[in-house]
Amino acid sequence: MLEETGVGVVVTGFAGIYTDPGHVIAYDDGPVLQEFSVCLHARPVAGAARADGTETSEVRWFEPAELPGLDLHPVMCQRIMDALDLTGAPTIA
Numbered sequence: 001m002l003e004e005t006g007v008g009v010v011v012t013g014f015a016g017i018y019t020d021p022g023h024v025i026a027y028d029d030g031p032v033l034q035e036f037s038v039c040l041h042a043r044p045v046a047g048a049a050r051a052d053g054t055e056t057s058e059v060r061w062f063e064p065a066e067l068p069g070l071d072l073h074p075v076m077c078q079r080i081m082d083a084l085d086l087t088g089a090p091t092i093a
Contacts, residue, residue, distance in 0.1 A: 001042065004056045008046035015039040015083040018075070039079050 001009045019036035026032045049059040062070065064084055067077065 002047060004052050005059045006047045006050040006052075007044050007059075009042035010045050011040050011042045013041035015041050016079065018079060037079070039083060041083065 001007055016039045017036060018039065019034060021034060024032050024034050049061065051057055051059050067080060070077070072080075
């Protein structure tokens with residue numbers, strides 16, 4: 001988090017693991033890999049939000065009600081919505 005956003009965090013929990021067997025990355029030099037993401041709950045403890053200009057184009061805090069209006073890939077939106085559902089078990093999808 002700190003490198004990409006300028007915000008230092010403390011991990012407070014597990015939100016889910018996400019992967020899609022139909023989504024693979026084939027590299028020119030031979031390896032074929034299946035992408036996966038481990039999503040965690042965290043709270044900010046230091047720093048100020050900023051974009052790094054390389055991996056992060058914009059950083060800002062938003063309210064959960066703003067989620068439908070954000071320009072996010074549907075996969076990322078689903079992960080955030082799942083993480084906000086604190087009543088269920090961690091997601092493995």
